[in-house]
Amino acid sequence: MTAILSHGISRRAFLTASAALGGGLLLGFPLSGQAASQGVASDLNAFIRVGADNTVTLVLPYVEMGQGAYTSQVQLLAEELELDPARVLYEAAPPDEGRYASPLFGGQITGGSGSLRGAWRTLRAAGAAAREMLVTAAAQRWSVSSESCRVENGQIIHASGRTLTYGEVAAEAALLPVPDAPVVKQRSNYRVVGQSLRRLDTPAKIDGTAKFGIDARPPGVQYAVVASCPVLGGKMKSVDTSAALMMPGVKQVVRLERAVAVVATNTWAAWKGLEVLNMEWDAGANASLTTQQMVDAADAALGRSGIVSTVVGDVDQTEMTATDRYEAVVRLPLLAHAAMEPLNCTVDLRPDRCEVWVGSQVVGRAQKAAADAAGLPLERVAIHNLFLGGGFGRRLETDYVTQAVQVARHVSGPVKVTWSREEDIRQEVFRYHNHSRVTVALGDGGAPASWRHKVVGPNIMSRFLPVYQKDGVDLDVVNAASGPYDIPNILIEYSRNEAPEGLHTGNWRGVGPTRNVFIVESVVDDLAHRAGRDPVEYRRAMMNSADTARPRAALELAVQHAGWDETLPARHGRGAAVFSGFDSHVGMVAEVAVDINGRVSVQKVICAIDAGYVVNPDIVRAQIEGGIIFGLSAVLYGQVTIAGGQVEQSNFDTYPVLRMREAPRIEVHIIDSDEEPGGVGEPGTAGAIAAVANAVFAATGFRALTLPLNPSDLRGV
Amino acid sequence: MTRDFLHAVASLAVLCTVVPGVIALNVVSSTADQTAATDVQQPAHERSVALFLDAARVIESPRCMNCHPATRSPTQGEAMRLHTPPIDAGSEGHGPLGLNCNTCHGSENVSTIGIDIASIPGHPHWMLAPASMSWQGKTPGEICRQIKDLTRNGGRTLEQIHEHMAKDSLVGWAWNPGDGREPAPGSQEAFGILVGEWIATGAACPEG
Amino acid sequence: MLYNLQVNGAVHQADVDGGTPVLWVLRDILGLTGTKFGCGIAMCGACTVHVDGEARRSCVTPIDFVGGAEIRTIETLGEGKVGSALQQAWRELDVVQCGYCQPGQLMSAAALLAANVQPTDADIDAVMSGNICRCGTYGRIRAGIKRAAQILASAGEVAK
Structure with missing residues (x-):
């Protein structure tokens, strides 16, 4: 490899060669039933490659982290190309921020419930353009008009009955100009899109052959484990490596600025070496940091005037004239992502190139991070993006790529860096403390005459996606801050509150709506209670405009399936939530039982979703089911605490997540819609947190305005 | 109870210093001192109760109590919180069908890389005590009467109880509980002596 | 060594x-x-x-x-009849999401079915609560195990 590269082959060839070397990139099944040997392959565009042997390879810009993105992207492309999705090859897009940028985010990002929404815009057009180019090429070969040709099952068919395969005309098609406005198929003609196609990644994920980042094993790989300074932001001071180097299998100890790595012949040997390292740390500024200090700082930010992000009507005036006013302060905790696959990254760094195996939601950024850490130009860094064992926002960060390359700089040959679960939880990029104050001037029937919501949180977008800000406001943090309601006067304010330096904050499944839906829906539920009105009827009365028709329909459907009016036993309760987010509209009803020790058991969750046009209904259902479970973990248990600058939790015993015996029955009802598709990965999480908290109020009379739910608040007598 | 057994217990008892309120387990290895003379003057019943209360410091240690829970699910750790992952006893105390204790618990303790759980405890006979031997939430007196009750102690005679407490290696695990766990007080040998003397003095139980 | x-x-x-x-x-x-x-x-x-x-x-x-x-x-896993029934059920119901926990889920489910051919919901919960899934596929795992039990039962019927 090195020799070839030093002679300067093209980047494309380099990436192809790397793929062959590392394996795991090519997925799916070739038309011929053999291994991929495309002969001469032609790129019709960034997403479609057709081999002379008629193999069609789809290049998928959105990574697969469980959300079914590979399957739905293949559906979109196969539909426009008139191909059987089972007979195409597909592969993960290489890093290329230009070619593979999400139109939603302007970068190569898989997140924000945006895979399908982004792909819907880009991939149908790409598929249609390629189809038109193939038809044009065939028509030119036959000297007939394009209009006299049609495509069917991977062939171009002329009215005369003559046929050509895609492979036979691909080379000519690739030379044609790309159509400016390719005509996408009418939905009424869809064969593949709109169907619950079985997931393409299932077979490999049930027989152990699926390759995740952690499964990379390039020849000669060594295994490294790391320990970062336990005090967040602290640095390495000194390390005595003598005992570690005596341990069987330990090869070397690598000292980084903020961490130490032990490299060994296997991961366990590396851990045993780490165990006997004598490390001294410089704890730095966070040595006495506590959760209480961060909570106090967020409360202080609530007292400061913020930047106004939304104004509707006149809230000041309404508050002055209102006779009754409601106010609530809501506090959300620090959270970890705790994806099942602990963070890891494998790096083969040579003087002139760097090869990286990883699972990343941001392949382009991973390449950039590796290039920076390696001191190499971007094009000298190849990224093999394998399956992600959960993303949830954690793998939107590249700290673990940077760290692995830093380790690799000291290691000869490839090295895999694996974080322990403890490291994974303690060196998080956390969902930070968000505090909110909602002030409502009450009008007729206790309905909100005005809605003032001051949101306190870090401006993650200033770092993560600067374009997603406006006038200093992180647009995510204020997303969904007033609910899907017709309230005449609205004022949303943002008071920025950053975490102490060294405690990193980032995106967490559901981003803005996961914070704000709980806040808004708790307040609305409380207002209904104060007004002596049914929580659903109260919400419905605020949803009468055209703008609120879709969320209202979702709420109605969920309520109908939930048996909202049926009587429940004592200490059982139902709670509702409704919101719009990620271009989807969700109504949810949770039913809980709270035992006399205050332990909450979620009995069932009914969700209705209008996610616009649905490409794969079963994947939508799965995403909502999973999103709900993720939200239940957060509302029941999710909390990271800090003492002495250190994370107090370390593994699933101290950072519990939902287990099967706690998993409720879940129903997902999809509303038929021809609107543009909405996102589905995150709405379930946002809705579940709010609906469960409201159900707990119905069961116990306790209004939880701080998460997670605390059983000692919910005890019976 | 056989004469030999009683004799053995009596001879062991002199090694043991027992004064109510004084921690006997810690001084077992020292030789008998003068207080033994005053012991004889204590009414046997009171002395027996005191012996049991001393032994109860072992019985009530998390190392023992965690597997003698109030429900059919074990607890864990010094705080005796619910075992994670949650686990049910199953019909035989070995876990539900398909998930035996030894899915996680091997034949001996295993060190881990964990921070809060530095080792996974293990023993060839790792299992949950039967429901009849549930101890958590009970007073020493209640546990004492339960231990003597043939219907709730696995049909063991006092001699067998002594044998179990003094010799059983699963009981002995309490003093060799693996990294990250406080052993039960004293030693199994001392515990066996205490239990033996408690039996020899009439196996009296505390009130309440 | x-x-x-x-x-x-x-x-x-x-x-x-x-x-x-x-x-x-x-x-x-x-x-x-x-x-x-x-x-x-x-x-x-x-x-x-x-x-x-x-x-x-x-x-x-x-x-x-x-x-x-x-x-x-x-x-x-697929070489045994229990494992192959589970894999079939997992395909039919599209149980997996990210898939990282699924090898462990399937191995636990296979041990369950080997010991208990017709598990109830409670039996399934008791065994499978030892396996965490962060994507939240619990409902489908539960359904998948029941489906596999059904596949095994009908195969047993045919064999008779």
Whole structure:
């Protein structure tokens, strides 16, 4: 490899060669039933490659982290190309921020419930353009008009009955100009899109052959484990490596600025070496940091005037004239992502190139991070993006790529860096403390005459996606801050509150709506209670405009399936939530039982979703089911605490997540819609947190305005 | 109870210093001192109760109590919180069908890389005590009467109880509980002596 | 020390410290990466394998404890009728999402069905609560196990 590269082959060839070397990139099944040997392959565009042997390879810009993105992207492309999705090859897009940028985010990002929404815009057009180019090429070969040709099952068919395969005309098609406005198929003609196609990644994920980042094993790989300074932001001071180097299998100890790595012949040997390292740390500024200090700082930010992000009507005036006013302060905790696959990254760094195996939601950024850490130009860094064992926002960060390359700089040959679960939880990029104050001037029937919501949180977008800000406001943090309601006067304010330096904050499944839906829906539920009105009827009365028709329909459907009016036993309760987010509209009803020790058991969750046009209904259902479970973990248990600058939790015993015996029955009802598709990965999480908290109020009379739910608040007598 | 057994217990008892309120387990290895003379003057019943209360410091240690829970699910750790992952006893105390204790618990303790759980405890006979031997939430007196009750102690005679407490290696695990766990007080040998003397003095139980 | 290990019907050699958990022998030495690392303390079940037919968390099972016992991993789960029924059910119901926990889920489910051919919801919950899934596929795992039990039962009927 090195020799070839030093002679300067093209980047494309380099990436192809790397793929062959590392394996795991090519997925799916070739038309011929053999291994991929495309002969001469032609790129019709960034997403479609057709081999002379008629193999069609789809290049998928959105990574697969469980959300079914590979399957739905293949559906979109196969539909426009008139191909059987089972007979195409597909592969993960290489890093290329230009070619593979999400139109939603302007970068190569898989997140924000945006895979399908982004792909819907880009991939149908790409598929249609390629189809038109193939038809044009065939028509030119036959000297007939394009209009006299049609495509069917991977062939171009002329009215005369003559046929050509895609492979036979691909080379000519690739030379044609790309159509400016390719005509996408009418939905009424869809064969593949709109169907619950079985997931393409299932077979490999049930027989152990699926390759995740952690499964990379390039020849000669060594295994490294790391320990970062336990005090967040602290640095390495000194390390005595003598005992570690005596341990069987330990090869070397690598000292980084903020961490130490032990490299060994296997991961366990590396851990045993780490165990006997004598490390001294410089704890730095966070040595006495506590959760209480961060909570106090967020409360202080609530007292400061913020930047106004939304104004509707006149809230000041309404508050002055209102006779009754409601106010609530809501506090959300620090959270970890705790994806099942602990963070890891494998790096083969040579003087002139760097090869990286990883699972990343941001392949382009991973390449950039590796290039920076390696001191190499971007094009000298190849990224093999394998399956992600959960993303949830954690793998939107590249700290673990940077760290692995830093380790690799000291290691000869490839090295895999694996974080322990403890490291994974303690060196998080956390969902930070968000505090909110909602002030409502009450009008007729206790309905909100005005809605003032001051949101306190870090401006993650200033770092993560600067374009997603406006006038200093992180647009995510204020997303969904007033609910899907017709309230005449609205004022949303943002008071920025950053975490102490060294405690990193980032995106967490559901981003803005996961914070704000709980806040808004708790307040609305409380207002209904104060007004002596049914929580659903109260919400419905605020949803009468055209703008609120879709969320209202979702709420109605969920309520109908939930048996909202049926009587429940004592200490059982139902709670509702409704919101719009990620271009989807969700109504949810949770039913809980709270035992006399205050332990909450979620009995069932009914969700209705209008996610616009649905490409794969079963994947939508799965995403909502999973999103709900993720939200239940957060509302029941999710909390990271800090003492002495250190994370107090370390593994699933101290950072519990939902287990099967706690998993409720879940129903997902999809509303038929021809609107543009909405996102589905995150709405379930946002809705579940709010609906469960409201159900707990119905069961116990306790209004939880701080998460997670605390059983000692919910005890019976 | 056989004469030999009683004799053995009596001879062991002199090694043991027992004064109510004084921690006997810690001084077992020292030789008998003068207080033994005053012991004889204590009414046997009171002395027996005191012996049991001393032994109860072992019985009530998390190392023992965690597997003698109030429900059919074990607890864990010094705080005796619910075992994670949650686990049910199953019909035989070995876990539900398909998930035996030894899915996680091997034949001996295993060190881990964990921070809060530095080792996974293990023993060839790792299992949950039967429901009849549930101890958590009970007073020493209640546990004492339960231990003597043939219907709730696995049909063991006092001699067998002594044998179990003094010799059983699963009981002995309490003093060799693996990294990250406080052993039960004293030693199994001392515990066996205490239990033996408690039996020899009439196996009296505390009130309440 | 050199160990001879019975894995998936073949003998493999591994020269490692006796305390090395089977998980790391499988993954790092033998290259059987289907068995996953999730927590290292038997909290999540991602590393579940079968040792002499019973579920075992390989992250806390030192190679020294295994001796000549037969280890089965996800890579050969489909060779047995229980495993193949589970895989069929998993395909029919599209149980997986990210898929990282699924080898462990399937190995636990196979141990359950081997011991209990017609498990109730409560039986399933009792066994499968040892396995964590962060994507939240619990409902489908539950349904998948019942479906597999059904497949096995009808195969049994045919055999009769």
